Amino acid sequence: MENVIELINKVQDVFSTIGGNDSLDLPQIISVGSQSSGKSSVIENIVQRDFLPRGSGVVTRRPLVLQLVTLNGPEVQEYAEFLHIPNKKFYDFSEVRKEIEDDTARIAGTNKGISRQPIHLKIYSPKVLNLTMVDLPGLTKIPIGDQPTDIEKQTRNLIVDYISKPNSIILAVTPANADLVNSDSLKLARQVDPEGKRTIGVLTKLDLMDAGTNALDTLTGRAYPLKLGFIGLVNRSQQDILTNKPMTDAIQSERDFFLNHPSYRSIAHRCGTAYLSKQLNTILMNHIREKLPDIRSKLSSMIGQTQHELAQYGDMGLTGKMHRGSLILQLLTKFANDFVASIDGTLSDISTKELCGGARIYFIFNNVFGQALESIAPCANLSDHDIRTAIRNSTGPRPSLFVPEIAFDLLVKPQISLLETPSLRCVELVYEELMRICHNCGSKEIQRFPRLYARLVEVVSDLLQERLGPTSSYVESLIAIERAYINTNHADFLGAAGAMAQLESQTKKHRALERKRAAKVAQMNGRVEHVDAIQMPQQQQHQTSALGGSPKNDSFLNYFFGGANKNDRPALGAMDGPHNSVSVSPPSISKVVEAEMERQLGEKLSIKDQQQPPSQSLDRDELEVRLIRSLITSYFEITRQTIHDLVPKAIMHLLVNNSRESVQNRLVAALYKEDLFGELLHEDENLAQERDKCNAMLDLYKKAFTIINDAM
Ligand SMILES: Nc1nc2c(ncn2[C@@H]2O[C@H](COP(=O)(O)OP(=O)(O)OP(=O)(O)O)[C@@H](O)[C@H]2O)c(=O)[nH]1
DSSP: OTHHHHHHHHHHHHHHHTSOOTTTOOOEEEEEEBTTSSHHHHHHHHHTSOOSOOOSSOOOOSOEEEEEEEOOSSSOOOEEEETTEEEEEEOOHHHHHHHHHHHHHHHHOSSSOOOSOOEEEEEEETTOOSEEEEEOOOBOSSOOTTOOTTHHHHHHHHHHHHHTSTTEEEEEEEETTSOGGGOHHHHHHHHHOTTOSSEEEEEEOGGGSOTTOOOHHHHTTSSSOOTTOEEEOOOOOHHHHHTTOOHHHHHHHHHHHHHHOTTTGGGGGGOSHHHHHHHHHHHHHHHHHHHHHHHHHHHHHHHHHHHHHHHTTOOGGGOSGGGHHHHHHHHHHHHHHHHHHHHHTOOSSOOSSSOOHHHHHHHIIIIIIHHHHHTSOTTTTOOHHHHHHHHHHHHTTSOOSSOOHHHHHHHHHHHHHTTHHHHHHHHHHHHHHHHHHHHHTOOHHHHTSHHHHHHHHHHHHHHHHHHHHHHHHHHHHHHHHHHHOOOTTOTTOOHHHHHHHHHHHHHHHHHHHHHHHHHHHHHHTTOHHHHHHHHHHHHHHHHHHHTTOSHHHHHHHHHHHSSSSGGGOOOHHHHHSTTOOSOOOOOOHHHHHHHHHHHHHHHHHHHHHTTOOOOSOOOHHHHHHHHHHHHHHHHHHHHHHHHHHHHHHHHIIIIIIHHHHHHHHHHHHHHOOHHHHHHHTOOOHHHHHHHHHHHHHHHHHHHHHHHHHHHO
8 A cells, every 4th residue: 555655646747747736636745834944854854865955035935846755675775856857867965956946046036036836856765755745935924135025925825725725734834932823834724724634733943942941732732733733853953954964863863852851751752753754654645545535536537538538639440551541531521510510500519609600600691781781871872963963864955844763763773782792791701601610620630630631621612712703693693683673663662652642741740840830939929819810721721732632632643643552553554454544654753743843832822822931842853852862762672671681592502501512522522532541641740749648648547547446
């Protein structure tokens, strides 16, 4: 069972090469204490070697992960190894000290700052028991030199990070010549281990206590409750260090101190460095044993994870020349399936962060394209002047008597063209999304072969590029088709009568408002009665006109359109029929305008008769312009809806579905060629290394698992 520490050390090494052992939380002893409490001295005593940097102020500035490994045999020579200098054995321990100093300066700088990055050191010796300890920077209160002002906080956080891991054992070092109540290490330990279950207390400097005082109460567990107890030590004094007092002599002096001390004599067998080493070894072993089931189950889940990760690198069964074809076919199919699945939304690892694949295409159709179409004003770029000019031009050399339909035709076509840019942009956006999907289809397994991956992307890009042209042309034709024939007979088209009625109701509303205003003004002038008298007949006249009650208007509107409501419009055929008593004429905007003009003229005259200023009269030009605008708006809305409906359908058919269906065949046709296999299956070196590392990790986990399993 002795080798469980070695086993844990091995696992720890692997974990430190890949950046910390946070995930496994291996059992280890963490030495904590305030500055100059004697932490380094304790460790050196345990190792029985001088190897730690000494000096004034903060000396330990990085965590030192120290693994002690027992060497067996009488003649073996002790040595040290650093993880950052593999394969170099240090037999001279002053070199070890120098390397710790140099590496600390390299990582933590030459000022007195601290770093979280640990140094890993292994010491092989016949004098040590298997132990894993971490020496942390001492708690410091006042910054010195160039130290940052928050050095205390930094150190405290670093210590707490280490000791709060439930599998760590806290070695709380306190100098006996200071008050135990103020011990920083015990205070910190209590924070993370309030019941004192995994804290072992170490009292240093027992030789420096005031004469007549002793720490017997503490050492026998009466002063401070810790399950693992307190152990008293006497390390080398500064003087001993300066005079290079040999470690063996120091250990002997310590033993003598306890044996000869009147207060400690009775507990001398439970004091001193040798006892501490033995205790730590036993505690660590028991602790590891206790934690082994946990570690085993953690390892087991790590094996599972690593196996899963390894599987992402592909099927290792398909290696060798004879399997190249099957492997290529497998990868092509996977790529094609991923492409299709991204579009269909059936991919296994769908993003929850952003829209992707098919969902994004839907978004493009409905939001991006929809909004782009909505943002176009039906009469954009059409000034009244343009409309007027178009009307005049379409009437030829004679003065315009009627509003010609040709002007509407002429004006509405360029407006329809405005739909072309957003429609083509919609095609491009979907194309770009498909390209994005294609680039994201490379699973780890495929990316292992960068050349194959590049070719896969290239073939699919070519396919999409090929489909882009026809799709764009088709969408262009859709707009051209809409422009080619202006269907004024469309069921949803407002038509001349509708436009006229709309205009009329607008005018009516406006007049009512005007009248209200006039009445208010009159009331204020005390002329209420007079105003009422002249307004009544006028109001009646408007009402009759709006309802088509005037015999003149009634006959006129019905004559051409069969009423203002478009549903009441007679069919052209009916109008053409021989039984139709009136002369055959299609609904004409000009005639409606004429009618409205006549009516307004009449109104003007009657108003003039009553000496009222003409408040709402529209001149002929303005009326024509407004009429044409209503018609353009109505027709444009119809076309906009048609385009919003047809463009996505065309894109889905010609671009999305087409490439979706042909991607697999295209890939096979382009890449499944014997002479390309070698080139395409050239493996990426970095990924191959990562896979090998993953494999090695898996082996190690399995090995560790087996050893732990056997040891239990
Ligand atoms: N007399 C005596 N001196 C001791 C004892 N333990 C440590 N010292 C002295 O106290 C001083 C500080 O000891 P270190 O072991 O360097 O203390 P540290 O906690 O590692 O210090 P930092 O790494 O700077 O935080 C040294 O001069 C030691 O010689 C002891 O038990 N008795």
